[in-house]
Amino acid sequence: MQDHSSPADAEIALPRLLGALSDPTRLGIVRVLADGAERGWGQLRAPVAKSTLSHHLKTLREAGVTRTRQEGTRCYVSLRREALDARFPGLLAALLAAAVADNVGEHVGEDPPAL
Amino acid sequence: MQDHSSPADAEIALPRLLGALSDPTRLGIVRVLADGAERGWGQLRAPVAKSTLSHHLKTLREAGVTRTRQEGTRCYVSLRREALDARFPGLLAALLAAAVADNVGEHVGEDPPAL
DNA sequence: TTTCATGTACGACGAACATCGAACACTGCT
């Protein structure tokens, strides 16, 4: 459970970012994270196997879309909104609005925060 | 040389659009078309084989990014800016700005318009 | 230390993709 590295702010590449966001499940994850709050990812609910979710999270992280923090045995994920906004102004907002308009990623939800 | 159909305005799907734009060559084509003017595609210069360019243009068209018009033996391509802006406000502009900022698609150029 | 929970790595599979060259089809000109 290591190597939770993300690209440096300046190294987020556009094609990779768009590729990461071209999957409905990943777009759904981003929508859940859109409010800026961090989520533990047992909290994320998507209709895919655990290993598949792990893969999606890794893809998002490596594309620079999210950041992952480890605490004990669990991991928390959040959007890298500042970095994204700094590098590609307005893009994230437009993307999120588009996802909502297009109803993409509706199948991804979240459980209530851990008690 | 037929079947130059594009999806209806309302049917442009976000994941597909992003997938189409996750390739540097296609992003480069979009950058060339960004001024809204139509281009004959003998005019487009990309370091790929003719059939590959045809494939990319088809991908863009089927994702709803561009429109293709045939006139005699040649085809002309242009951005569907209105439809895109209507469906996903601000997205295209942010994407184009991002592509410029990230210097993506610089390898795609154009010849001067036919005399 | 044993056990449980959580996430990762690995191997596999089919599907989709980028790319090429070659063959085909259509249009227009001679």
Place this chain on the structure above:
DNA sequence: AGCAGTGTTCGATGTTCGTCGTACATGAAA
């Protein structure tokens, strides 16, 4: 009719992707 220009389609090939199940590693709790 024949030819040249232009774009599409067709394999072929190698890569990447989404998905799964299983096995492994790590940290916490009993």
